[in-house]
Amino acid sequence: MNGDFHYYATYCASVIAGYSHEEALKICYSANLVDFCSRTFLRTVGGPLSAATTQLQSELADVRTDILGLQDITRIWASFHFLPRNLNALVKRGTRTYRNKYRLICGPNGELLKAAVELAKGKGYEAAGLAMHILADTWAHMYFAGTPSLVINNTDYNFRELIPCESGFENRPVVFSHNPAAADDPETGRYTASLYQVSENSIMNLGHGRAGHLPDYSFMRYIYIPAWNEYREILKDNPSDYYHAFTQMVYALKYLRSEDGIFETDIYDTESVKPYEEKIMDILTVRRISSADAWQEFGESLSGEKIPAFSLMNYQKEYREAENGNKENTCLGRFFVAAMSQKSMVTSRIFSTGSILAGRSIDYKVEGLRGIRDYWQIVGEELGVGKK
Amino acid sequence: MYEVKNDNLNTELRKYQNLLTVSGEGIILCGLWDALKAILGLYYGQENIYKLLESVDAEIDRSIAVAVVTVIFAVTALLVFLLHFGAGIGAVKEGKGKKKGNVYLVLTLIIMAFAVLAVAGQISRLPEIPQLAVLMDMATAFICIEVFVGAVVSRRLKKRIGKEGQQ
DSSP states (O other): OOHIIIIIIHHHHHHHTTOOHHHHHHHHHHHHHTTTOOHHHHHHHTOOGGGOOOOOHHHHHTOOOSHHHHHHHHHHHHHHTSOBSOTTOOOSSOOHHHHHHHTTBBOSSOHHHHHHHHHHTTSOHHHHHHHHHHHHHHHHTTTOBSSOOHHHHOOOSOOEEEEEETTEEEEEEOEEEOOTTSOOBTTTTEEEOOOOOOSTTOGGGSTTGGGTTGGGOTTOEEEEOOTTSTTOOEEEEHHHHHHHHHHHHHHHHHHHHSSSOOOOTTOOOHHHHGGGHHHHHHHHHSOOSOOHHHHHHHHHHHHSSOOOOOOTTTTHHHHHHSOTTTGGGSHHHHHHHHHHHHHHHHHHHHHHTTOOTTOOOOOHHHHOBOSOGGGHHHHHHHHTOOBO | OOOOOOSHHHHHHHHHHHHHHHHHHHHHHHHHHHHHHHHHHHHHTHHHHHHHHHHOOSOOOHHHHHHHHHHHHHHHHHHHHHHHHHHHHHHHHHHTTSOOOSHHHHHHHHHHHHHHHHHHHHHTTTTTSOHHHHHHHHHHHHHHHHHHHHHHHHHHHHHHHHHHHHO
16 A cells, blocks of 8 residues: 555544544554654664664665565564464465465454554554554555565466456556566556566565555556465455455544454444545545545545645654653654564564564563563563563 | 456466466477587587598588588577477467467477487486486476476366356
């Protein structure tokens, strides 16, 4: 998903869920920040590097793909952009390595999504925004895994786009180019994707790189045969999936706003969104790279307030000027803690299935404060344990 | 919107079409290997060529003779590659559902016959012959079989799908 959905659509969902304009702005800022909170950004603001929720292209170009590098990549991408649907999925045939990677395939309504939303409850608007980014991406990035893998994430020549026409839908082959500077062109069907690399762990095979940005466009409908699906086709209907994501966000945000209640997967607040369904589907189906203007206009009509454009500079000053020990009470500070909690939870769950793809996970209650120092502050005080 | 066809027949068809595509690409690679082998044969077999020329009674200008032999080797290498390329590209096209033809199957049969004859001739002289060359010829024959399997089975499956679609 792009910034138009993560920022403006999240704002709209927040307002429909009952949040005020100011609260909705904090939620959508955090939701969009997930795509910008790289180590480069964290170095700029002086934040904990373990709170990175993304990797820039320039960082990925320099990344190692040895076991430690792969674990770092998987921790970031599987935790925030490709939340696994079923960590206990059964694999009929294949090695343990293949099984572990297969289990990281992203999809909506998994147990981890429930855990991620529940983790954000009572942790502020920043944690809520972060959870909304993760929830929305489970719909957009469905069928891809947040770890470099040719056998999971590769696509082949059999990739076609469904384009609405008078007689229904036209079926057009997608032409992928590999020039990172070339812009995608929905008119001609030319899109940019990562290069085919035979190396299983090449960074080119991370996430939906081999399918370009197609999963990120709300208007896109495409058919393809994923490498893992045993020659079965998949039809990805983004307008429908994005609408599901929107209605599920409204439901999740209402849950996060309530004093109690439970969050269940596969529940959508279609009732609250029903009055706006036509408008939302109109925005989702128009063939354009960014629908930011349309979402902004819709959001402003909902709240009657002006929605400022997203800026990375927001809240930086507050975080920088806060004294040590008080940084966690700033907007960025709460976001960083929420990000580390989410990353810790996902890593722990993946590790509990016998996979070390996201790294080792330490039970602090048993082993004390060991491992990455940034995490100590999350659990140290809460558990009352000290460094071993 | 679009009816996803994931029944057994269609998934099997995709599997065998994929086999055809991959095998076609394999034949092209084998063609490159054979062409390279011919060129390497010329380069490393110069002594044998000179001996051959010396055994001829007629007086021949040595440089012209070398040039003629080189051209013969180059043309042979090119023909060998084109033979493989024609067979391979035909298989790839049919595998991708673009074009169906029988010419590439005939070419594949010729390549397989050469490969089988080469393996049969080499096995008896195995200690003298590089093992890699024998293995490559065996692999070529195996890939040719895969092309036939891919082509025959995918055509049968297409017919069955067509018939079931009409019913």
